[in-house]
Structures are given as C-alpha cells and as structure tokens.
Amino acid sequence: MSDAQTKAAATPPTGIASARPTACLALADGTVFMGRGFGAEGVASGELCFNTAMTGYQEIMTDPSYAGQVVTFTFPHIGNTGANAEDDETADPVALGMVVKWDPTEPSNWRSAETLSEWLARKGRIAIGGIDTRRLTRAIRMNGAPHCAVEYREDGNFDVPALIEKARAFAGLEGLDLAKEVSCTQSYRWDEMRWAWPDGYPKRETPGRRVVAVDFGAKRNILRCLASAGADVTVLPATATAEEVLALNPEGVFLSNGPGDPAATGEYAVPMIKGVLAANIPVFGICLGHQMLALALGAKTVKMSHGHHGANHPVKELATGKVEITSMNHGFAVDAQTLPEGVIETHVSLFDGSNCGIAMEGRPVFSVQHHPEASPGPQDSFYLFERFVASMV
Known part of the structure; x- marks a missing residue:
C-alpha cells in the first residue's frame, strides 16, 4: 500500500473525528485506520471479518463462533437498540472487538437497559468508530480476511509499528481449536424456550424428547429452539466422549455451532x-456441528477466503427448490466434492454455490451450515428443529 493510500485510510470521515483519534486499527499488511474508541480501553489482535446484518449486533458480539475475530459491521447505525441481558447469546462477548462507521447511535428501544458503549465497557470489549467500513469491507472481499490489531486509548498515544507487528504475530485460525475455550465445563439441563410476547422466555414444563446437545460454542437461542420444538435438552462439554453421550440414553444428539x-x-x-x-x-x-458431522462421515473442510457473515444469505434446499433467507457465520466450509457415497448435499449457497447442508441417505442424520435459530427469514429454516425432533420415534 502506498504512503498516500495509508494516509487516506488513516483519515477519519468528515464529521466524525475532528478531535484527536482515540482508537487505531492496524492490519498485517501495514494499513492503518484511525478513529474514535468506545467500550473498554485496551488492545486485541485476531482475524478481521465483516458482517452484513442490519440488526443483532449484541447477539453477534456474544456468538461463540466469533472467538478469535474482530467484527466489522457494514450497517452504519450500530447501537440504536442499546443492549439488554436477554439478548446475550452467551454470558460474555466472545468477539474480540467491533469496527463501525459512525459513533454508536443513541438507543431508542423499550427493551434497552444500557447503551452499547456501556455494555462493551462493562464486558471488557474494544470498539472503534469513524472507520470507512465500505472501503475496509471491499479490501476483505478482495484479499481475504486479514489479521489485525485494534487498540483504544483515551490519550490517543499509539505505537503504530508495534500494533502492526501485533497483527502480523497473530497465528490465524487454521489449525486452531477454539471450541474448548468457549464450551461449558460441566453438563447442565436447559428448559428455556423462545421469546414470546409479553412474558419473555417461558420454561418448558411438559415432557419432551431426550436430546443431548454437545456444546462446541452453543448459542442460547439454538437451545431455546430445541426446547420449543419439543426437546428436553441436556448440554455436554465439547470434549464429551461417545460413552458419556450415550450414558444419558438420548433419543437424539445435537452438534452445536462454534469457532x-x-x-x-x-x-x-x-x-x-x-x-x-x-x-x-x-x-x-449446525455450523461447526455441520462441519464436525461431515468430517465424521469422511468428508473434508476448507478455509474460506473471507467466510460468510450476515443475515441475508439465500440458501436453496435442493430436494424442494425452496429458497430460504438465512443467517451465516462461518470461515470454514464443507468441501462438497469430498462427500462419500451415502451422504448427499441438501442445501447450497446461492451466493457462491458452497455447501450449506448434508444428510445421510435413509437415516435421520443431517446438518446445515446456516443458523435457523437466528430467524432472518424470519422463520424460513425453523422446520429443521421440528424435523429433528420428529425423527425421534
């Protein structure tokens, strides 16, 4: 990148940062973006991805699948619904940081309990605003997800060369097992169902099908969807053995998302x-669980250039021709060319043709790459939970 390009990247958009920058985003190729920090002061390094969703920033930041990543939000109005405890997908944010175009919007929502900046600060997560996210997203799409380092300092004193070196020192996600870091450490029961007006999350009170959910980084709303579809859910850590799973006498086994x-x-x-x-x-x-199932059946997975992250991804179910609008969050994919005999491809992305679902022929064993619990359609893919529970006869 030329000196002129670097200077342009480091210049905040008009009207954003007339004062001294308080945050810095450095990429491993030496590109530097200066902006305004919010949330918690500090520094973090990881893989930089972008997410195209227009809502759900709190759910995205607390999705365990984002471990090891900093998220660029392409939608500019981030912060407009504030934050509240009910929308966390796990106890604490897992994404390392967030990058946005504008300073956080003041919340205007009856469910808001605190501002996004307050929530991030309390959770210890870094954010930077005033960034040309459109330019940054184009660079990620053209060159792949880069390694980065982001720092927020109120005094604005940055060691930029050291930040660039920190970005370059990040080892990357290939070969990295992060599921152990975000998984639960002991088993527990789950009986909370999907949110319903006006009472929030009701509890499952009637008996259901016994399901063991293996937690590679499970989102809470996936567990809620299983409960709402008729499952009594017991969650086990990612490292659970087949003997530990089968000892619970499950009628079905769920493999969760994860990083x-x-x-x-x-x-x-x-x-x-x-x-x-x-x-x-x-x-x-679902997601990592989909990839785990594919590996167990004899297929292979590959690292994607910049992955799929957003709530507007069209996926085609091949058996019916139906197109579902789905939520995606993955940087690896199942290589459909390696699916063995007896395993069929059930869903494909209409963006790039990549695999989005598999099933064993003649058996109730299936998985999808997308997130049916995230309700972007809003309920285009919820039938998958119902299909799973109905298969337990």
Whole structure:
C-alpha cells in the first residue's frame, strides 16, 4: 500500500473525528485506520471479518463462533437498540472487538437497559468508530480476511509499528481449536424456550424428547429452539466422549455451532460422533456441528477466503427448490466434492454455490451450515428443529 493510500485510510470521515483519534486499527499488511474508541480501553489482535446484518449486533458480539475475530459491521447505525441481558447469546462477548462507521447511535428501544458503549465497557470489549467500513469491507472481499490489531486509548498515544507487528504475530485460525475455550465445563439441563410476547422466555414444563446437545460454542437461542420444538435438552462439554453421550440414553444428539478450525476440533469430536452414529441415533448439526458431522462421515473442510457473515444469505434446499433467507457465520466450509457415497448435499449457497447442508441417505442424520435459530427469514429454516425432533420415534 502506498504512503498516500495509508494516509487516506488513516483519515477519519468528515464529521466524525475532528478531535484527536482515540482508537487505531492496524492490519498485517501495514494499513492503518484511525478513529474514535468506545467500550473498554485496551488492545486485541485476531482475524478481521465483516458482517452484513442490519440488526443483532449484541447477539453477534456474544456468538461463540466469533472467538478469535474482530467484527466489522457494514450497517452504519450500530447501537440504536442499546443492549439488554436477554439478548446475550452467551454470558460474555466472545468477539474480540467491533469496527463501525459512525459513533454508536443513541438507543431508542423499550427493551434497552444500557447503551452499547456501556455494555462493551462493562464486558471488557474494544470498539472503534469513524472507520470507512465500505472501503475496509471491499479490501476483505478482495484479499481475504486479514489479521489485525485494534487498540483504544483515551490519550490517543499509539505505537503504530508495534500494533502492526501485533497483527502480523497473530497465528490465524487454521489449525486452531477454539471450541474448548468457549464450551461449558460441566453438563447442565436447559428448559428455556423462545421469546414470546409479553412474558419473555417461558420454561418448558411438559415432557419432551431426550436430546443431548454437545456444546462446541452453543448459542442460547439454538437451545431455546430445541426446547420449543419439543426437546428436553441436556448440554455436554465439547470434549464429551461417545460413552458419556450415550450414558444419558438420548433419543437424539445435537452438534452445536462454534469457532475455530473444524479439523482441529475434530481430533476429539469426530471419534465421539462416530460412536453416536454407530448407535443409530438421530443427529442434527449446525455450523461447526455441520462441519464436525461431515468430517465424521469422511468428508473434508476448507478455509474460506473471507467466510460468510450476515443475515441475508439465500440458501436453496435442493430436494424442494425452496429458497430460504438465512443467517451465516462461518470461515470454514464443507468441501462438497469430498462427500462419500451415502451422504448427499441438501442445501447450497446461492451466493457462491458452497455447501450449506448434508444428510445421510435413509437415516435421520443431517446438518446445515446456516443458523435457523437466528430467524432472518424470519422463520424460513425453523422446520429443521421440528424435523429433528420428529425423527425421534
């Protein structure tokens, strides 16, 4: 990148930062963006991705699948619904930081309990505003997801060369098992169902199908959707063995979403899944769980250039021709060319043709790459939870 380009990247948009910059975003190629910090002061390094969703910034920041990543939001009005405890997908934010175009919008929503900046500060997460996110997103799409370092200092004193080196020192997500870091450490029961007006999250009170959910970084709303579809859910850590899963006498096994390289997590997860498959139990996977199932069945996964992150991804179900608007969050994908005999491709992305679903022929074993619980359609893909529970006969 030329000196002129670097200077342009470092110049905040008009009307954003007439005062001294208080945050800095440095990419491994030496590109530097200066802006305004909010949230918690500090520094973090990871992989930089972009998300095209217009809502759900709180859910995105607390999605365990974003471990090891800094998220650029392409939608400019971030912060307009504030933050509240009910919308967290896990106890604390997992994404390392957020990058936005404008300073956070003042919240205007009856459910708001605090501002986005207050929430981020309390949760210890860094954010930078005043960035040309359109330019940054184009660079990610053209060159792939870069390694980055982001720092927020109120005094505005940055060691930019050191930040660039910190970005370059990040090892990347390939070969990295992050599921252990975000998974639960002991088993627990889940009975909370999907949010309903006006009472919030009701509890499941009637008996349901016994489902064991293996937590590679499970979002709470996935567990709620399982409960709402008729499941009594017990959650086990990512490192659970087939013997530990089967000891609970499940009628179905769910493989959750999660972060990192599926091949690395597969070192311990694939043997567990193979043991479950040998017991002839219905299996359903989402996101990383989809990739784990594919590996257990003999397929391979690949690292994507910049991944899929957003709430507007069209996916086609091949059996029916139906197109679903889905939520996506993944940097790895199943290589459909490696699917073995007896495993069929069920869904594909209409953006790039990449695999979005598989199933075993003649058995209730299936998975999808997208997130049906995120309701972008808003409920185009909820039938998958119902199909899973209905398969337990």
